[in-house]
Amino acid sequence: MEEKAILELVRIEFPAGVRETANSLGDEVAVIEKGALLQIAAFLRDGPGKFDMLLDLTCVDYAREDPRFEMVYHFFSLSRNQRIRIKTRLGEGDLRISSLTSLWKNADWLEREVYDLFGIHFEGHPDLRRLFMYDGFEGHPLRKDYPLRRRQPLIRLKE
Amino acid sequence: MPTRIQKQARPDTMLLNMGPSHPAMHGTIRIMLELDGERILNSEVEVGYLHRGFEKTCEHRTYFNLLPYTDRLNYVSPLINNLGYVMTVEKMLGVEAPERAQYIRVLMSELSRISDHLTCLAAMAMECGAFTAFLYKMKAREFLWDVIEQTTGARMTTSYIRIGGVRADLHPGFDSALKKAVEETRGVLKDVHGLLDKNKIFLNRTRDVGVISREDAVSYGWTGPCLRSTGISYDVRKAHPYLVYDKLKWDVPLGERGDNFDRYMVRMKEMEQSLRIIEQAAVRLPKSSRAFIAGGLPPDEAIKESRHRRFRKEIELSPNLEGSEESHYPDILASDKGFVVPPKEETYTSIEGLIDHFKFFMRGHGLRPPKGEVYFSVEGGNGELGYYIVSDGTDRPYRLHLRAPCFHVVSALEQLIRGRYVADVIPTFGSMNMIGGELDR
Numbered sequence: 001m002e003e004k005a006i007l008e009l010v011r012i013e014f015p016a017g018v019r020e021t022a023n024s025l026g027d028e029v030a031v032i033e034k035g036a037l038l039q040i041a042a043f044l045r046d047g048p049g050k051f052d053m054l055l056d057l058t059c060v061d062y063a064r065e066d067p068r069f070e071m072v073y074h075f076f077s078l079s080r081n082q083r084i085r086i087k088t089r090l091g092e093g094d095l096r097i098s099s100l101t102s103l104w105k106n107a108d109w110l111e112r113e114v115y116d117l118f119g120i121h122f123e124g125h126p127d128l129r130r131l132f133m134y135d136g137f138e139g140h141p142l143r144k145d146y147p148l149r150r151r152q153p154l155i156r157l158k159e
Numbered sequence: 160m161p162t163r164i165q166k167q168a169r170p171d172t173m174l175l176n177m178g179p180s181h182p183a184m185h186g187t188i189r190i191m192l193e194l195d196g197e198r199i200l201n202s203e204v205e206v207g208y209l210h211r212g213f214e215k216t217c218e219h220r221t222y223f224n225l226l227p228y229t230d231r232l233n234y235v236s237p238l239i240n241n242l243g244y245v246m247t248v249e250k251m252l253g254v255e256a257p258e259r260a261q262y263i264r265v266l267m268s269e270l271s272r273i274s275d276h277l278t279c280l281a282a283m284a285m286e287c288g289a290f291t292a293f294l295y296k297m298k299a300r301e302f303l304w305d306v307i308e309q310t311t312g313a314r315m316t317t318s319y320i321r322i323g324g325v326r327a328d329l330h331p332g333f334d335s336a337l338k339k340a341v342e343e344t345r346g347v348l349k350d351v352h353g354l355l356d357k358n359k360i361f362l363n364r365t366r367d368v369g370v371i372s373r374e375d376a377v378s379y380g381w382t383g384p385c386l387r388s389t390g391i392s393y394d395v396r397k398a399h400p401y402l403v404y405d406k407l408k409w410d411v412p413l414g415e416r417g418d419n420f421d422r423y424m425v426r427m428k429e430m431e432q433s434l435r436i437i438e439q440a441a442v443r444l445p446k447s448s449r450a451f452i453a454g455g456l457p458p459d460e461a462i463k464e465s466r467h468r469r470f471r472k473e474i475e476l477s478p479n480l481e482g483s484e485e486s487h488y489p490d491i492l493a494s495d496k497g498f499v500v501p502p503k504e505e506t507y508t509s510i511e512g513l514i515d516h517f518k519f520f521m522r523g524h525g526l527r528p529p530k531g532e533v534y535f536s537v538e539g540g541n542g543e544l545g546y547y548i549v550s551d552g553t554d555r556p557y558r559l560h561l562r563a564p565c566f567h568v569v570s571a572l573e574q575l576i577r578g579r580y581v582a583d584v585i586p587t588f589g590s591m592n593m594i595g596g597e598l599d600r
Binding site: 052054074081105109110133 | 163206207210212214216219250251375377378380393398399531532533534543545547549557558560566567570571574599600
């Protein structure tokens with residue numbers, strides 16, 4: 001019962017921000033507008049839900065759909081022992097989304113990873129650089145249009 | 160291009176690289192330190208030296224095919240990585256492994272957890288100068304790996320846990336090997352407690368070094384032994400029980416201060432709990448219903464004979480397939496056809512079996528979970544090991560993301576070593592159990 005309640009609370013608090021809520025294979029999911037992300041995340045952390053942990057943050061590239069990228073956030077509440085998934089879409093024209101670094105410390109590296117592999121720009125991130133790839137690497141390897149076998153060696157490979 | 164620390168450094172300080180080629184950096188991480196004498200003013204951690212594009216590769220492999228890649232994530236506890244991936248896919252498909260397979264999975268993941276903790280603590284102790292403790296722990300790990308090797312056929316790259324169950328039944332000599340390994344490990348743990356717990360050198364380097372507060376640990380997304388060392392009782396096995404963990408009796412050891420010594424102690428105590436779980440699971444393990452097969456026909460003769468009539472004789476399979484004979488299937492693999500590898504006996508001797516085999520392995524056929532996305536996590540050696548898989552209904556995952564526990568732990572390293580001495584980097588980093596394969600993916 002409680003699990004339903006938290007998504008309902010979010011919906012009541014941000015009527016314009018929440019697009020839909022659902023239950024997918026036992027996980028609570030909410031699809032939100034990207035502009036409302038920071039407020040909803042802050043509400044989840046400090047509000048009645050006490051989702052004090054940012055469990056995971058990643059991105060999915062739906063190359064053939066119109067808002068192309070989907071950011072996926074997993075939050076976890078230690079006191080409720082409950083997970084929640086928040087998703088929001090980003091169009092290819094505007095790859096900016098607000099950063100969660102002000103709320104969670106691990107958002108720093110997680111967002112750098114997504115920036116590195118997908119090219120999403122996090123506004124308000126203190127130091128947005130590539131995390132895994134090196135400086136001068138071209139493109140974003142986890143995008144669907146990046147070929148699997150493309151090589152960009154720093155030193156020329158032996159023939 | 161100058162890095163952040165190079166730009167920010169004061170002119171009167173020294174910049175020092177620790178790693179990526181440094182014996183205490185576990186191979187693949189670089190820490191740039193800004194030093195004032197011995198004191199660390201600032202630091203910057205650079206990761207990615209072991210980035211192999213795990214997630215990208217998985218998008219191009221079928222669900223069955225990508226299992227060996229998961230071995231290579233946390234390469235000291237590959238069985239738990241297998242388990243996490245397999246259970247995520249099972250959650251999507253709605254398959255459940257038979258009870259015996261579930262107990263085997265518990266046994267295997269606890270053995271891996273102990274070897275994971277042993278490796279971490281052995282390296283940490285050695286880097287602090289305690290070489291004896293290192294050797295003792297490596298010895299115990301050998302016994303555990305003997306048990307794993309006997310059944311799975313490999314020490315590290317096991318690929319043993321399969322969708323729907325496990326690859327093969329336990330080796331006939333499993334019980335005695337396990338008994339010996341448990342005894343040896345107990346002895347080693349006792350010795351190591353004696354060597355390190357009150358050792359002044361070890362205490363000086365770990366007590367109140369690398370302290371993290373509860374709030375920070377949560378904010379950094381720490382899980383596993385590192386989080387529990389701060390006193391927060393969160394263990395995926397208790398919080399979201401999977402397999403048969405809720406049927407077994409065990410405790411979650413906690414620390415108090417969240418320093419290096421607590422992280423060491425929590426891991427030591429956790430190994431004892433894992434041994435408890437192993438002993439209970441070994442007793443409760445449902446008996447196998449199979450009969451021992453002796454003297455079957457070699458496959459080529461069986462194939463020849465099967466051309467004339469429907470073949471029913473036992474077949475002598477290659478030693479690689481030991482334990483995965485058809486008669487074992489009800490014990491170790493789910494009965495849902497199409498989700499598990501068809502038995503080799505069928506494949507070799509009947510046309511239906513051959514069709515099943517091709518239907519399973521052919522591109523575009525095989526395992527095709529329904530459209531949707533799923534997140535599932537297990538307790539890995541370092542904490543919550545979660546997989547997020549998006550399926551588009553084909554035989555390959557549209558997106559596979561790994562929530563690597565040590566990614567979150569290592570991201571706090573800069574904060575933990577700020578203001579400390581250079582020598583404190585070593586035990587702090589050692590107690591985090593950074594595993595390159597998992598961190599960089």
